[in-house]
Amino acid sequence: MSEVQIPSAYVAPKGRSLFEPHRIFLMLVFAGLIFCVAWFMRWDWLPRYQDRLIYGIGQTLLMLFSTAIVGFLLAVPLGLVQVTGPKPLALLARGFCTLIRGTPLLLQLWLLYYGVGSLFAQFPEIRSSFLWPYLRQAWPYGFTALMISFAAYEGEVMRGAFAGVPRGELEAARAFGMGRFTLFRRIWLPRAIHRALPTLTGETVLQLKSTPLVATVTVVDVYAIISRVRQETYLTYEPLLLLALIYLCLTGILVYAFRLLENRIPTKGV
Amino acid sequence: MDATLHLLSLTSPGWGGVLLGGLVASLQVAFGGYLLGLLIGTGGAAGKLWGGPILRDLLEVYTTVVRGVPELVLILILYYAGTDAVNQLMALAGLPSVDISGLAAGIFVIGVVQGAYSTEVLRGAILSIPPGQIEAARAYGMSPLLALRRVTLPAMLPFALPGLSNLWLIATKDTALLAVVGFAELTLVTRQAAGTTKAYMTFFLAAGVLYLGITLVSNLVIRAIEKRALRGMTRPGGAA
Amino acid sequence: AAQELKVGVAAEPYPPFSSPDASGKWVGWEVDFMNAVCAEAKVKCVLTPVAWDGIIPALTSKKIDAIMGSMSITPERSKTIAFSDKYYNTPTAVIGPKGVKFDATPEGLKGKVLGVQVSTIHADYAKKYFGPVVSEIKEYQTQDEANQDLASGRLDAVQADLITLQAFLDSDQGKACCEVKGNVKDDPEILGAGVGIGLRKEDTALKDKFNAAIKAIRTNGTYDKISKSYFTFDIYGK
Amino acid sequence: MAETAQAIEVRDLYKRFGPLEVLKGVSLTAKQGDVIALIGGSGSGKSTFLRCINMLELPTAGQVTIHGESIEMKSDGHGGLMPSNRKQIQRIRTKLGMVFQSFNLWQHMTVLQNVIEVPVHVLGQPRDKAIEVAEALLRRVGLYEKRDAYPSFLSGGQQQRAAIARALAIQPLVMLFDEPTSALDPELVGEVLSVIGDLAREKRTMILVTHEMKFARQVASHVVYLHGGVIEEQGPPEAIFENPQSERLKKFISSIH
Amino acid sequence: MAETAQAIEVRDLYKRFGPLEVLKGVSLTAKQGDVIALIGGSGSGKSTFLRCINMLELPTAGQVTIHGESIEMKSDGHGGLMPSNRKQIQRIRTKLGMVFQSFNLWQHMTVLQNVIEVPVHVLGQPRDKAIEVAEALLRRVGLYEKRDAYPSFLSGGQQQRAAIARALAIQPLVMLFDEPTSALDPELVGEVLSVIGDLAREKRTMILVTHEMKFARQVASHVVYLHGGVIEEQGPPEAIFENPQSERLKKFISSIH
Ligand SMILES: Nc1ncnc2c1ncn2[C@@H]1O[C@H](COP(=O)(O)OP(=O)(O)OP(=O)(O)O)[C@@H](O)[C@H]1O
Ligand SMILES: Nc1ncnc2c1ncn2[C@@H]1O[C@H](COP(=O)(O)OP(=O)(O)OP(=O)(O)O)[C@@H](O)[C@H]1O
Ligand SMILES: [Mg+2]
């Protein structure tokens, strides 16, 4: 272990390129590894499942974006009332966030689907209502659980973001005659979102990583498709490795997309 | 639901004892996995900061993969591949295959996942130490190891504590995912109890209360630890 | 020293064959059967609950050494693992809610939502015979959850092994809601030749030992004695 | 509204924070074109007075009239006042251009967006007209090149000039400055003072809290010395600075030089 | 080690950062009891020189000798030097008491713990003896009452005095000060300077980088003016300050006054 390097003004022109000798060596090792995986493992099932896999990826992304967007819309009031809301409402929101963040998502999902879902069925009014065709399916429960979870985690982030907007900027808006709603719409909210943006990337990746849980309540996403492959082919590793690769790619794309978005809005000093 | 409350009693035919057993199993895995993760994280952070280029790149791959793949998938892969690999190694060494208990496998799996996150938390914390603190240690003739032990590690603590507390809470909840590999932790025994008795709501709510209890108690303990560890180190509300 | 064998069962309740009781102990016909067979074969068996959808990988990756989890012997599975001789065989049935009339044929299930347990012979069968006509086949991690969704009305029908369905229909919940709609047409290619002990292909000695033990408890009356306390009829089948 | 109305008329303003009485009856009148410099020691209540004018701080008692229109207040039941007409206050505020000590530019908008924000979204002006006006203003404060930069990329002096442009964009009847240069490095103070000096020469009505005595003397038409929550002395700058009457003002002025 | 050995002898020190040559052959000798003040413009290499003495910065070329013991260096293969004996450097560092501009007290230890840290954990002194010495030192710098406080609760001046006590606790042969007062508010500078002044009167060997010319003149036995990486002029304080020879030093001194 060498001594801790003191960060200094002068940084030697250190190649961060992909093509340093040791990187080339590592890449060769990885290429070899991938070749072994491709060559010695069984991949003949891939063409048969190709269409379903693409469908599954689509479902996963649909689940991700729908829950993230709706969850975020919910997170805004959750964060806001904790900062300015009347005391009872603030406590309620705080309790909600603690409750959701304090219990595993898997348990919440099962509670919703097997617990609450089966309660619905006991009421003939619900069974005969127009809602029933939806309530008897699995995705509304998966959607709700994921959405609530995102709302709770992001609500906490938004709370910090709302509270962190400098008071002076709000005061300036007031001094120029903005009404409460205009102030919220034009200054407070956009400024808070601006502050929350960097954490949003991380939260969205976490959300992506939570989506496979819905497969445990019969929602068909890419994880469910891979489970089916595992059960039908009795292969242990190949489908799981492919699945890991798929999620890794999705994460990479997400992070990249968010970075593009962030670069469009300078966040220096925010 | 009131009618099913007796199902929670601690002795048979109540399932309370089984739930508590699951809770203990969950806590064991969470604790073991967390400690293992800290161990990996300490090594990982040291490697990322002071290691050679190859080690650094490999650690980067490790943390990127673990943080980009759902825990559920990692758990499945590690659960099968991890024990498989151990047994293959044992076979290579000419030893009989060992019996890897669900507990050990669970700790291993959670530990590997936690390790990646700990690596980042600890690395970030070490980088947050004002460089002058470490420079002063060098200026007074401390050897690198002594400086690490006496200055770097303790000075890092205030920066690492929030992240490490968070990781502990994540560890307790990630144990629920071991249900998918049939490890009898709290979530799985809850499902078994619910399935057998059909009292789904009762058991899921009971498990929820137990998990929430863990979180709330943990929060209290964390706050106490933070208060002790940071005692005096920062001026209340002021700059450190 | 007696060799210790880890015997996998599904980690979910599958009454009356295997399910945990309130003290966390596993009970049921198959647990008793396991004890009898292992005693006969003079091996020490440890019951090990495993997630059902990973039970074959668990066997091949040596997490467990045998499966006694009501696993049917099918040609498809036989490609990956070996089976002992069958130790029981029961018909496959479809159940549904009481008020609605239909039978266990493609015509009867037309447009219905059918539930099966994932990676079972029933799932394969349903996909082949009913897949084209039903509105959806939902696959559940455990049989119990499928039953639950039938009771709550989210499913129109459930296909599974008759005995385990019967156990559900005998429960309060099952009595209130559902009834047997009939047995499905047999297809040995999919539904297999009964339930056997799943083993790794290379463990042929173990397989011979179990085959002999099954034969022995069939002839010495142990098998019938165990069955009598659970069933009123012979579950060994033809 | 009579032609001869005062730009600002404040009568008997009181303000207390809990037990602390900060303003103890302050009255002040500014005619159109007046440049009033408010001076006084730290904690004497200068900022509070300025903030009471546009009701960022609600006075405990007193009356504020802007161009002949009195702000309607009613008792809040705890011995203080509260606005009885929120819309009126919002409207009146759009006639008062406030420039803060710490700029308070909106960090998520570019300089140009900051300047057109209120004209477009509060006053409802058409966007392209607002941009036209804003660009002219930015040119005037020497920030035209920086119009698409975000505030955090500007120096303090540039930020304060942008804040002045933002205040001017609403074509205010009165500009209110609260120590507009005290958050700046000495080298940046000059550029901001020169912009304010220009405004003063144009006879724009201004109330200016400042610690820059030399500057106050140059630009102010009237200087008000606040002490302990009351106006201790006021008058034309020459009188105040050359010939202070009260002991306290004498001490204050000598401590500054 | 001869009796007459110099406390510090630096010969022909060179230091480059990448393309930038900061020190271009600096030599300096300090006898025991000397107080050397290092002055010079910003960026002239004063800090770098001081940091090279205890090898916090590795010189590109040159030789450093502390009390007759030369620091062993070897080529690092990239045109620079590296220590060939890490243990030796660690030992020599314990003879040099460094006081940093930004104090660099260890924030996780109380003042007393900071002072006894090196004696106990590096020099291996018994803990109670170290505490005894430390308390005497803290009393001397006027911090005895604060010995159990954490650094973040102290004022800058108090922190710097604690840092001086920490440096004194190792009974250094030479004290190195790098602008010990420039991170302090003007009102706190005095208390630190008075402690350093006391040390100077005790004839403790010191090398002192400072911008406080008046102070340098009072306490230094020798003043060194660094410019552009070389010693432009040196001599007794009277000569340097009253009668500078080089144009640059003349300008530097006049710019200071
Ligand atoms: N929101 C508030 N709550 C309580 N006290 C306040 C508040 N705002 C100001 N004060 C107090 O009112 C007094 C006058 O404050 P004010 O800011 O008006 O002084 P000032 O003349 O602007 O001084 P400075 O030159 O330091 O800005 C001070 O004692 C201050 O502490
Ligand atoms: N680690 C480093 N990497 C690159 N350049 C450096 C480093 N340290 C110092 N320098 C450069 O070396 C030059 C001399 O720096 P040094 O800190 O020694 O000056 P100084 O005389 O102490 O100035 P000041 O009075 O401002 O402290 C400067 O130009 C500085 O930018
Ligand atoms: Mg003020």
Ligand SMILES: [Mg+2]
């Ligand atoms: Mg310096």
